[in-house]
Amino acid sequence: MAVTQPAVSRLISELEAAVGFALFDRVRGRLVPTPEGKLFFREVEASFIGLDRLRVSAANIRDHGTGSLRIASLAATGSILIPAAVRAFRQNNPRTRITLHITSSPAIRNGVADGLYDIGIAADEIDRSGVDTQVFGTFAGLIAMPEDHPLARQEVVTPDMLDGQPLIGLASEDRARHRFDAALAEAGVDPDYVIETPSSATVCELALTGDAVGFVNPLAAREERYPGLALRPFSPRVPFKAYLLFPPNSQKSTLVKAFVAEIMGQRNRSSQQGPMV
Structure with a gap:
């Protein structure tokens, strides 16, 4: 440990004074952990394990996309396009937990505004105040x-x-x-x-x-x-119009940005199978 014996003795005494109980008994010149000291050690060890887990979790989030996404979609995009985007997204982010709700556009808007969803895809009949929006596309019926x-x-x-x-x-x-x-x-x-x-x-x-x-x-x-x-x-030509919705005034996470990119890619591939602007 590169610490002298007197320094170790001083640190132990300071720690015992701080916690309010003896960590060691002195038995024939040796330090023997007290029952309280053993309990305290287990708690300290658990804390260090927790810190290690936090480091591992941070590395997974950075490197493997560990986390969660809450997505809400209207039925039109939720039947084909969004499932295809989820499949493609999970190839690069296999540890991400995804929740997908198919519901009405007004319910999607309200859920995004209330922070229940990270991403919403809704038709243009919604009230777009109170949420951040991005045009998803216009599709010929x-x-x-x-x-x-x-x-x-x-x-x-x-x-x-x-x-x-x-x-x-x-x-x-x-x-x-x-x-x-x-x-x-x-x-x-x-x-x-x-x-x-x-x-x-x-x-x-x-x-x-x-x-x-x-x-x-x-x-x-x-x-x-x-x-x-x-x-x-x-x-x-009569268009269907759709918007991407996000919680107001919030920064998009790396996972959200990656999923949006996948959705837009699926949209572009869909444009090859039907009229779209």
Whole structure:
């Protein structure tokens, strides 16, 4: 220890005075730990083990991405894109614990504002005050139908083709639904909604089982995911808009930045499979 014997004796005496009990008995010129000294040693040893664990945890966080991410997503991105981003992210961050909630855009906004989520992906109908936002993307809506439907023979579906056609509509508060209805109204078409649902994935499932067709978010609609489904562009272009949400006035952690980069990469790959700006 490179410490002289008198110095060690002085340090022991000072420590005994500080803790208020004897750490050693002097037996025939040797120091023998007292029962209290042994208990105290175990506590000190546990503290040093704790410090070592903290060092290991810090190294893991730095080198291997140990930590946690709390993510909330609307159903459209939560069905295909976010699971793909999670899979890719975990390849580089296998020790990161991820919680993923699929819920409504207003609930996502409120959860991010309250600090319940580190990242949120929500549609544009939310109130963006009280959260930090980043544009995620704008995606051209598609018309979903069975592949044997007469409209499946068209390369592009226009409003006049939907006149009198049973429709599966998104929820009435959906901003993309509003824009779609406005495009139909401008063409003089009164939409005939026979079913309404908040989820584009559900629209696709329903379109497979009947004569009604639906307007869907391309992020949730893939023909290979729904065998027998046909997807056609709608003209005029009607966009779905989405935002990334973050807790207000907070620094993004390394994990958050890495996951956002993965989400954006997945978005760019999705753009190759459907119209997007």
